[in-house]
Amino acid sequence: MDYTANSLNQYTQRTIPGIIDMLGSAETDTVVTVNSLATTRHGKYWYRELGVTNSSSAVYQSVNVVGTYTPPDTNDPDIVTSVTGHVFVAQTPEAFTYDDDGNLLSDGRFNYAWDSENRLISAETLTNLLSSVPRVKVEFAYDYMSRRVSKTVYNLVSNSWSQTESRKFVYDGWNLISERFTSDASQTTNSYVWGLDLSGSLQGAGGIGGLLAAKLGTNSVVYSYDGNGNVSELADASTGSVKAHYEYDPFGETLVSVGDLASENPFRFSTKYCDPDCNLYDFGMRWYSESLGRFANRDPIGDTPRRGYLLGQSINEQSLLDYARKQLVSEGLSSKDIEGILATLSQILRQPSAPSQMMADETDNLYRLCGNDPINSYDILGLKSQDEVNQELLNAARAAWFAAQYAVPGSEFAAALEVFGGCTNQSVAWTTHIEVNAPNMGHKTSLLCRPSIGLISNSLGLINAWTVTKYKDCIADPCSTENCDKWLDDHNWLTDIYNRNCRGN
């Protein structure tokens, strides 16, 4: 596929090859055909490429897979298994359109609609497709935290929409714990049990890898994962038999989906809810297209800030405040606390920064402004604990030490000290978190990040005191498995830096 992007780095179109790859597995003594065409075999695996013509319109290809087993040495009849379905292939090139907020408005199959808070509220089949393509419409509704609370599916019957399914969703935080849906006059309830996710907490990694078990209708299943927290298997909770098996490409497109419950189970790539009606994954604040390998809407935490933002023109102020409000609401703060915090934040965001305060260039984003590492830390909000900030400063000083020792032996003390801002106060530009104490939150929360002028005051002493505290607490904790001596080494090293450079200043 060839992709074309516009100046905003949005895909505007891509070519769609006129082929359909069909693959699967079957016993080696079974003959598999696809639309009566022979398949290529490699052990249990089979493969067949189907050609389609999608240059003038999309194709909704009927596919019939037949497996035939002929019992040897008998006159018994063949055992034939047949599965029929359809594969949608968009017209090539497939065009993509967006609204001014960067939300995907259309692709080769659906039109999408978004509300004023950039939440997907509906997806509807394009009207210019062949009549063989089923016309569906899916509508979503959200709660105050922007969690999807309902989904309604319609089919077009005699030129009018007829409701075919209705779902309601119930959450614990961001983890879906129950969904009840009515389809074909029958009512079903799915329930989900969550444990620790990849972060080691209940929802620190957005629940990825944390779904333990589910009851899908009358079927009780347990989940297993690959190393990235993608659902790989569902096993029957009673017998242990495999009820579903999934494989994905690196960007989440499903390569293999087999098993009795493969389609019933909605949690798949990244343990996120897959919406088969429009091929999107619900990541909470964003929708992810497995086919495109990217999100269908922008990250509400904010996009690449321009220099104007850093200069205090506040081009992103409202979106930042909106995001902060959502976060505060989700933390359960009172309205009074929230309004007070937002008023202060608004004041802060309106303060113009001096040019000398600029820390980032146009390629930096909010994550980098925070010095954040979202890939390795799962820290999607750009938050960092004081311990992490301290440790990074310590690491930076260590790095400066070794670099200087290598480059100019004897200069390592000064180099490390420079990371701490020297012995005396200095005015330098630093990126700092805006932290807010909220009595009802039970902890401090760092909301947003901004570059600002900072005064390094005795940071060497503060970090040194921190290492001593860590060492002392480590020694006192009988359950700690940490190497306490690490903290003593850091403390002695920092003390030597102080004694060599600052004592008596």
Place this chain on the structure above:
Amino acid sequence: MFGLVKLFDNFLWFRPSLYPTSMRLVANGGLFKIYSSPGTGLQDFAVFRGNECLVSSKVISSSSNIYEITHFENGFSVLQSRIRDNRTEKRDYIWCDVLGHVGYFYYDTNADGIWDMFFNVKDKKKYIWYNDRWEPMSNKKSENVATNDSMIK
């Protein structure tokens, strides 16, 4: 108390920050400076004399009203107290030699006014106050809890 002048809140953005903490300068008077984290209710704060920190307070849990106060001497922390609901929960003393290297710790784990654990950094030995004297404990983590047998001589 130091004749400090409280700075105008609206210009928090321009305030010097106490890197690497989130605290910013909130009051300034001669040699003395007070830094505090922005917000309401329980807050982190630090009192400086010149470049030297005298005392700092760190909020551990706002909802449980827990904070930790650290007293400094010659720029090094010497006494730390954890306070919950205005009651001291535990207290630790840190002794440093003249060069600032930590020498030993005293722990008052229940804040009853008596040091009940002692750690000598030099020989990495931990002691517990038992029968009116310091009894050594094993250095192995799994054996850190002294038993009656090991302490009764």
